[in-house]
């Protein structure tokens with residue numbers, strides 16, 4: 001049964017998009033109700049503790065009320081949540097929280113928005129602003145992992161990983177930041193499994209946010225942006241191909257082709273150069289409870305070495321550094337060149 005509530009426009013979702021739409025529509029004279037399944041800004045509130053905006057504060061605000069200066073150049077997760085809540089209050093938005101929309105039906109000349117466990121809302125227009133990154137995606141790798149498998153949406157901080165070996169799968173921005181975070185928190189070993197070498201940009205150069213180049217690039221010839229981006233990357237990071245992070249020749253064309261946002265470097269490159277995070281091949285499957293990487297390398301616990309090789313091993317890098325003696329790190333004994341010799 002529809003309980004008519006006199007709402008002209010119903011916005012579903014009280015994240016940045018929903019709040020900005022609601023405030024703008026309201027300013028234009030519409031009557032607007034926002035339905036939010038949890039709380040205002042809950043998508044941001046649920047993200048990992050160390051998250052900061054990659055987009056600079058003064059280009060990240062919503063219409064009519066920017067993010068306060070006190071949030072700094074790169075506002076933290078909590079500052080973003082506070083801002084979204086202040087934005088709703090300041091714009092006097094009618095937000096119904098704890099109102100999960102289950103479905104929307106066309107009825108007569110309008111819509112009936114059905115709230116699970118709540119009253120239906122009638123609207124002439126509906127804005128769906130439920131976010132594009134709120135449903136975790138976990139690929140179905142063949143086999144079963146014997147360890148703990150955690151999706152990035154459930155990751156909060158590195159505390160639980162102290163002294164543990166961690167394989168972070170996927171080199172997007174979340175993967176890169178989580179790899180650094182667990183390394184900082186004292187994980188005994190951190191590997192970052194990379195399928196396609198990611199684009200890499202600095203968050204800013206000499207104080208100028210890379211976001212500005214991103215905005216300008218839409219108006220510049222693709223070849224010119226490619227040259228600028230390749231030069232900036234070379235100048236910022238040098239050649240990382242030996243470390244598993246080869247640079248594309250034409251970074252901007254590659255971005256246009258794949259539509260994958262480059263990693264905004266907030267410490268990954270330093271961590272890879274220092275050996276706190278090691279880049280390895282993509283995760284392919286689980287075998288006997290253990291990850292197997294696309295280059296055929298096993299990622300196994302040191303205690304399980306004899307499952308792979310029986311005997312005492314000594315693994316050296318080109319500069320003579322001993323990576324394992326008596327024990328074996330069974331990753332990266334591949335063509336990537338980290339291990340020069342294996343002495344049985």
Ligand SMILES: Cc1cc2nc3c(=O)[nH]c(=O)nc-3n(C[C@H](O)[C@H](O)[C@H](O)COP(=O)(O)OP(=O)(O)OC[C@H]3O[C@@H](n4cnc5c(N)ncnc54)[C@H](O)[C@@H]3O)c2cc1C
Nearest residue numbers: 013014015016017018036037043053054055100101130131
């Ligand atoms: C790790 C990470 C870092 C990011 N960093 C940046 C950055 O630095 N700069 C930037 O511009 N963007 C960044 N983004 C992208 C960012 O998520 C978006 O810019 C912004 O949060 C999207 O806002 P949104 O309103 O579309 O969605 P969301 O913020 O996801 O909000 C959607 C809202 O809809 C609600 N909802 C969902 N389903 C229902 C339902 N059925 N009924 C009622 N309510 C519902 C949710 O609870 C949520 O509150 C980042 C994203 C991630 C994942």
